[in-house]
Structure formats: structure tokens, C-alpha cells
């Protein structure tokens with residue numbers, strides 16, 4: 001039986017279905033298997049099987065990252081391919097955020113734990129803080145970009161005409177997660193967060209901005225072919241007073257939403273949406289987030305001057321549109337794991353693949369000149385291309401390229417050289433005989449709208465450091 005939104009309790013789970021009806025979560029019969037997984041995790045606290053997350057083996061296989069024993073647990077060292085992928089994700093995410101008109105800033109990673117706003121904010125995190133005490137003052141390492149941005153904004157003159165004001169930072173962040181929970185890219189103690197805060201003048205503007213960011217997060221997920229399952233952590237009073245707004249958000253999804261009501265007035269936010277990605281083993285993992293914060297404007301003494309010349313505290317939105325870069329990368333790797341489970345060759349989007357094109361000269365001593373000519377043309381278009389110049393069999397070289405998920409393998413022999421063509425093996429199995437220009441057109445289509453970066457490793461395989 002559905003519930004009247006005015007009759008909800010604190011500390012309870014509810015489901016809002018796609019018809020706008022509210023139910024107790026433990027009475028709700030979910031048809032959607034992935035939504036059931038979210039219910040199991042959050043409401044019934046059932047842990048999913050202990051199988052190791054498949055993305056972890058890819059970190060090694062694709063030479064992305066490994067753990068650093070000389071640092072703390074949960075601090076990864078990225079190898080050149082991983083450094084490249086992080087850079088591409090950073091640039092992609094930053095571009096999406098800059099297109100919203102956000103102002104980038106770079107702030108400090110540590111804040112004085114004895115300053116009242118930092119202390120108060122940090123008390124919510126408790127054991128999850130990293131502390132640094134170089135001399136007398138004790139600092140906390142940021143666990144998100146909030147501190148630096150709020151402190152900066154509190155010193156600046158802002159008027160109602162500046163609002164909504166969007167500030168952005170790609171912040172390396174530190175959380176002292178429990179050791180037993182550390183896992184691959186999903187739980188780390190050091191991570192990179194593309195973190196934006198939006199100052200708004202009142203709840204009306206906050207809701208409008210929130211709605212747009214919410215829609216953007218869903219659109220970004222869909223762009224890569226994945227569906228998020230939402231958990232709304234909410235102050236019960238906010239739910240009662242804004243039920244139509246909540247329904248308008250849920251309407252964007254056309255599937256049930258899980259709601260968790262918290263203790264009224266306890267948190268700095270009144271609405272905190274977590275978007276969960278379901279990985280290849282069926283585990284929901286929180287990635288993107290957007291929140292309405294009614295407490296930190298006052299706590300950090302951020303003010304703006306309104307139409308009547310009065311100083312007011314803004315309502316602030318917090319958002320990470322793609323979650324942390326680590327979880328963003330995790331999603332792409334888990335999509336590949338899903339392909340492998342279906343019996344399809346795993347792959348990454350071409351823009352994110354460390355090596356996009358491999359050229360294999362049939363006879364390296366004979367076809368190398370032409371191979372290098374093609375390589376130079378592709379390289380001049382900022383396509384990541386390398387050449388397998390090793391004196392080993394063709395079969396072995398193709399197998400190596402395949403095992404590294406390279407989307408395009410170009411074989412160059414006497415025939416191709418004579419005809420001025422390329423033989424391109426696409427990862428899905430097709431083989432094309434095309435000219436260089438035509439091949440560049442295909443790559444341009446793959447890469448449209450995505451950042452381009454050169455190879456981070458030697459283009460000659462025979463001279464490359466293996467990082468094995």
C-alpha cells in the first residue's frame with residue numbers, strides 16, 4: 001500500500017516508484033533486478049558474494065596501476081598507461097564542467113583542524129580523516145574540495161548577480177577508509193575528485209540548478225551506455241515540503257528510486273543523491289553525487305549581497321558529475337568485464353584506450369619505411385599509434401596486440417605498400433582494406449568530443465620499457 005508523503009518517519013527506507021507512489025522499502029516488490037541489488041545492499045544489508053572485482057585483474061593486465069607498499073594502503077601508483085587514462089578522464093570531466101560556466105581554482109590540500117568551520121565539518125567524518133602535524137598546528141588533509149573552495153569564497157565579494165556561481169577543482173582527496181574495505185579502484189585512500197560547488201541565492205535557484213545537474217549526470221551515464229540507480233538521502237522535512245520536486249527528479253529516470261530519510265537537521269545537506277553503478281558482479285557502487293547544502297554557507301561565513309543590499313548566506317550544491325576519476329575508470333573497466341562475461345572481446349572506448357592503433361609491418365626490415373610513413377601521418381593527427389618492429393612471427397604480434405585490447409591493428413606488407421592501402425583489423429573481427437584518409441575519418445568519428453593525447457610510452461615496441 002502506498003504512503004502519504006506527509007506521514008513518513010526519520011531513519012527509514014522508502015521506494016518512490018515511477019508512478020510517483022511512495023512505499024516502505026521492505027514492502028516494495030521490485031521487478032528490476034538491479035534495483036533489487038541496491039535494496040539488498042542498502043536496506044537489507046546483504047553483502048554480495050566475495051568474488052574479487054574483475055576490474056582489479058585489468059589494472060595489472062593493461063599495466064594501469066599497482067599498490068605502493070612504501071606509502072599507505074589504498075594509495076595507488078599509476079604506470080604510464082594509467083597516468084594517461086587518468087589524464088584523459090581528468091580532461092574529459094573538466095571539459096564537461098567548464099561547459100557549464102564553472103570557474104576552476106586550485107586550493108590547498110590541508111586545513112587547520114582547530115578552525116571552527118573545519119573542525120565542525122570534519123567531525124562528521126570522524127575516523128576517516130588523515131591528519132598532519134608538522135609543528136604546533138594540526139591539519140586535516142581534504143577529503144573533498146569543499147574546504148578550500150568555501151574558505152576562498154568566504155573572503156570574496158559576491159553579489160546576487162554572480163549567482164548561480166560555479167567553482168570547480170580537480171582535487172586529490174584523502175580518506176582513511178578501513179583497511180578491510182580497500183579494493184582496487186573502488187575504495188582507495190587517495191583519489192582524484194572533479195568537484196564542483198554551486199552557490200545559489202535561495203532554495204528555488206538551488207532546486208533549478210540541482211535538477212539540471214541531476215539530468216546531466218544521467219545523460220553522462222547514458223552516453224557511455226550505463227544506467228545509474230539512485231539513492232536519495234534526505235531530511236524528512238525536505239521530503240514533505242518538496243514532494244513534487246522529488247517526483248520531478250524521479251521522473252527523469254522512469255524507474256524506482258530508493259529514499260533514505262535521515263535524522264532531521266543532523267547533516268549539512270537536506271538532499272544528497274548517490275548514483276549507483278552496478279558492476280559486472282552485480283555490486284552497486286556509488287559514483288556520481290549531487291547534494292543541496294543548507295549549512296556550510298553559514299558555517300564558513302560565505303555571503304552574497306542581495307537585491308536590497310543585505311548580506312545573505314547562499315545555499316550550496318556539491319556535485320561530482322562523474323564521481324572520482326578512479327571510479328570513473330572503474331566503470332569503463334567493469335563494462336569491459338561485462339563484455340567478457342557475455343563472450344565478447346573486452347574493450348574500452350577508443351578515446352580512453354592507451355594504444356589506439358598498432359602497425360605491424362609484415363617484414364620489419366622491408367616494410368618499415370612505409371609503416372613509419374603511415375605512423376607519422378596518424379601521429380600528426382594526435383592518434384596514439386605504435387609499431388611492432390620486433391622480429392617475431394606475425395601470429396605472435398597480432399596476439400599481443402589483441403591481448404592489449406588495441407582497437408585497430410594495421411598490417412602492412414608488400415601488397416599494401418604497392419597499392420598504397422592499409423589492411424585494418426577491427427577489434428570486432430572485421431578486416432577493412434582502406435586508404436589512410438579513410439582510416440583517419442573512422443578514428444575522427446570515434447574521437448569526436450573527446451580529449452586527444454599522445455602516447456605515454458615508446459612507440460617502438462622493441463625499445464619499450466615493459467614495466468612488467
Ligand SMILES: [Zn+2]
Nearest residue numbers: 144145146318
Ligand atoms: Zn563539497
